[in-house]
Amino acid sequence: MIGVRNDALVIRIHGLPADLYLKDTSSDATMLSSEQCPLLAESVLSRVSRLCEFYISTEPVYGHPSRLSLIVFHSFGEHIKGVADVYQVPIHPAQGDRQGDSKFSRTHSFKTAIGTRPEIVCMGKTGYRAVWLDHEWESDECKLWKATFRPGDAAVVNLLVPSHHPLPFEAHTIASLSFEEATGRVCVGLRTGAVYILEF
16 A cells, blocks of 8 residues: 655555465455455554655566566656656565555656656656656646666666657647566557557
8 A cells, every 4th residue: 555644655565365366356346354464564654745745666577576666757847857766676675674664765756847847657667767758837748758777887877769859649648658678668549549669
């Protein structure tokens, strides 16, 4: 569970009952109590701005991932550049961290353009790449961006498609994005119902 509390971004990790995976839950909703989902750890991330948006990967994950990748976009006003922070938060806390607060610092940070905000954000499941649609409020212009977050290196942020290679559609008509990090494929759904696949 992720949320903002006292101007800090908080991630709470809960355990799930083992028998949940043995049931067929395709047709019925499963209600779980707090006793069935004990709190394992609570991670308090760096202080965040009052206007922030946070995103995790929506890619399917198999097995037992060791960390949660998270990107947070901060806005400080329409005439000031924003900031985006990337975090890697361990999912399986050390025994000593259970039931306690742990603080994690960001792995990457970069500035965003003045007067823009992310409309749709896709974070790769490993947290090493991301794509998003930016909306500039004054001009009403939309742009697709990509970023790479290599461990130990600064974030590399560029337009998904260079301006001299125009897209076969207008960016403002984008209704949805889906990102497959391993292949670099971005599935773009338009308001018209058309679907395009971009690679980078």
